[in-house]
Structures are given as C-alpha cells and as structure tokens.
Amino acid sequence: MSLKSFAAKIFAKTVRKKIQAWSSKPVEVQEKIFNELISKAKDTSFGKDHHFDHIKTHADFVEKVPIRDYEDLRAYVDKMVAGEEDILWPGKPLYYAKTSGTTSGAKYIPITKESMPTHIEAARNAILCYIAETGKAKFVDGKMIFLQGSPELTEKNGVKLGRLSGIVAHYVPGYLQKNRMPSWETNCIDDWETKVDAIVEETRDLNMTVISGIPSWVQMYFEKLEHKTGKKIGDIFKNFELFIYGGVNYEPYRSKFENLIGRKVDSIELYPASEGFFAFQDSQKKKGMLLQLNSGIFYEFIKAESFFDENPKRLTIAEVELGVNYVMIISTTAGLWAYNVGDTIQFTSLKPYRVMVSGRIKHYISAFGEHVIAKEVEEAMQVASEKTGARINEFTVAPQVNPVAGELPYHEWFIEFEKAPENLTNFRNILDQSLQQQNSYYFDLIEGNILQPVKITKVPKEGFQAYMKSIGKLGGQNKLPRLSNDRKIADALEAIIKK
DSSP states (O other), X not given: OOHHHHHHHHHHHHHHHHHHHHHTSHHHHHHHHHHHHHHHHTTSHHHHHTTGGGOOSHHHHHHHSOOBOHHHHHHHHHHHHTTOSSSSSSSOOSEEEEEEXXXXXXXXXEEOTTTHHHHHHHHHHHHHHHHHHHOOOGGGGSEEEEOOOOOOOEEETTEEEEOHHHHHGGGOOHHHHTTEESOHHHHTOOSHHHHHHHHHHHHTTSOEEEEESOHHHXXXXXXXXXXXXXXXXXHHSTTOOEEEEESSOSHHHHHHHHHHHSSOOXXXXXXXXXTEEEEEOOOSSSSSEEEOTTSSEEEEEEEGGGTTSSXXXXXXXXXXXXXXXXXXXXXXXXXXXXXXXXXXXXXXXXXXXXEXXXXXXXXXXXXXXXXXXXXXXXXXHHHHHHHHTOEEEEEEEEEESSOSTTOOOEEEEEEEEEXXXXXXXXXXXXXXXXXXXXXXXXXXXXXXXXXXXXXXXXXXXXXXXXXXXXXXXXXXXXXXXXXXXXXXXXXXXXHHHXX
C-alpha cells in the first residue's frame, strides 16, 4: 500500500464521522443554516426588499419570500453583473457560473466565497465515503480523468465567469494535480469532438483508475478509445475501477458501459449543479444520494402534483415522506432565495435523508393527463433492456397527439440501439407494461382506449450526437431531455433519420 492510499483511508474515516455527525441531526442542522442565511443577508438589497429583519420562522419566510426561478430573480442578478455589491449576498460573488437557458438566454448563477468550498468538498467527500465503506484506496495512485468544460474564464465587471466544471477545475487539490487528466491545454479545447480525440491520444497508454463525467459523453470517449485500439476499455485500462457520474441516471447506460469496459466497475453518483452541490452517493449498499444538509443550503419541498397550484404548501426537511415526487426549492450562501432549481426528487431514505432525481418539473409528458416523468421511462427502459438483452446508446420520448387517420394517439420512443433486441415487438410490450405498472394514469388511458401502446422509432448511430451538435450542445455538461410534452426534439430527430 502506498503512503498516499494509506493516508486516504485515514482521512476518509475522519470525514465520514463528521458527515455522520450532521446527518444524524438533520432538522437542527437545517434550522441553523436557515437562521445563518437570514442573518447574513438581512442588509442586502434583497434582504431589505423582503424584510429579512422580521423573519424569525419558516412561516415568516414563506410569507415574505415567494418562489422564484431565474427569470424572476433576473432584475437582482443583472445589478450584480453590472458590478453592484450587496445585492443578493454581502459583497460581490467570486464567480458567475454561466449556463445556457432554454428561455432565458445566458444565465449567470452567482458563486460566492461561502458557497464555492461546498462544491469542492462534496465531490471530495463522495470519494472519501467510498474509500471508508469499501476499504478500496489503491486507485488514488493512478490517473484520474474528469470530462468537463473548458477551464478558461472570462471576466465581467471584476468577477470571473465560466462553466461550473471549468471553475471547479481551478480548485483541484495539489495532491491530485499530478494524477489528473487531461492536460490543461487539452481541457481548453472548445470543440467537443476535437477535445475527445485529443483526450484519447493523451490517455490511451496511461494507468487510468478513475473516470468521471456525464455518461453520454464518457460513452463517446470509450467508443473512440475502442475504435482506436480495438480493445475493451477494461483491457486498455487494467486498473480502472471507479466511474463517477452525475447529471443523468446511469441505469439506462449501464449494460452498454459494461459491454464497452468488458467487466463491471464500481460507480458513484453525484448531484451537482451551478446553483449548488446537493447530494452524493455515500454508500454502495444503499439506494439514493445523501442530501447535503450542512452545505449552506436551506431546502424546501413542494409536492410536484400541486406545484402549479396558486399557493402550494412549502415543506421543510422535517415534513417530507418517502417515495413522493417533490420539486426542490433552495436558498443558499450564493444568494439564491426560494429558488426553483427545476428538478424533481424523491426520498429513498429518511434516516439519513437520501434522494434520487426523478426528473425535471418542465420535462414530462402529460398531453393526455398521464404526467409521465423521467424516472418512469428510465425504469421502463432498464426493465426492457434487462429482459431482452438490448443495449441502449440514448433515447427520448415524445407524445404523438396527431396520428394518422384511424389510429389512437401514443407515446413515441426514439431509441438509438447499440444492440437491438431480437424481437422489437416484445421489447415494446415490456416498455409499455412497465410504464402502465408505474403510472396509474397511463394505465387508465391505455385501458380506456384513449392511447395505444408505445411505438418505437429507431435512431441511426450517432443520431443523437448529431441532434445535440445541431443545437450547439454537444459535450460538456449538456444533457438530452429524457422526455418532452411537445414534438420539438422529435421533429428534429425525424429530420435526421430521413437524411
């Protein structure tokens, strides 16, 4: 055992004890975070506008601070970006994480000196919890790759801005710098396909032990490696033992990854966002990710089914239940207040509080009142793949409300198969049955002959990559929506299929 791996084991045990200390008293921890947030921000423009000096309880907060998304907060953010201080949080932010909104254009999410460390510590702690639980630490001696956006930053009125993954790249601890790949120069390449080609050349002969990134883009890296060498990833990187991912559910990709690698490897799921690092998988034995209740974030939860009501009830961590679909609302040390991140989550455990991401509040299909969510289509895909031996590269689902004359409407699944099932009809039937079992509304619509069972449209190889490239979102932290309530993506895919 190397000195580094020995030290990692000692450090891991220490950190895990600290995590267990705060996760064992969640309500007290959240109350403390809430009071600190209100106290520190009471003299900001936002704090004065919303009478923070009169907020003593969560009920006061609900009364004075309405739920907002980015557009609702834009007037304050614009002042900050223009160079004003003490707007949402004392002083100026350290950074703006620049993201591309679908309706808002560019978004500038503030990151402050108080919030920045939580992004770094959570990712570190995820690995340390893995070491503490499994006893595996040998991988720290090998090379680690993080597929991410460019670390090059620009500046706006004295505040640096860039992609979150690029900002985080500046905070890689010194003891990992020699292990980290790709090189700084390669990481700065803007064109994603060129960048992945360069990463392949840099890493193909190295001792890669940890690989991290969004599954769809890591898949591209693996496929290029396999094409270049003619070998399975596990044969190229014999000591590769840990895959770290976030952003999307890994399960639909798992069988494809295991085929590319040639064996199983352990994985750790993360739940990072520009607005905060919300959760990470703290156990290989338990379902879900540990919610970060001690990271300068105060959480509220609204049942997804009532989110669009006029005054939906805002719940604290003490009031949530298992298995309910909630919209997650956050207030943070970055100055986001009662902010709707847009994600829906479900709790998988209440002791400690663990969550799984179930979808996006705007990404669902309810063209006929069925309200099908991402978790349901992903589970259906996993079941169908396992039962038929199919392997999936990518997929998305859209409603067809105007079928050809004489047909009932249906859900259309656009699927890029890496290995198609021998019997596509059987695969389709399993998909549909799984969806009916999970969603009673969908079941009723099928039983009542309002909808016909799902239909499958095959997407050619690299078809989804072509779509993402066509909208300028190939690579980096960009993700394909699993499902839509319209046919915007479906129409674009049909155009690609017809070429």
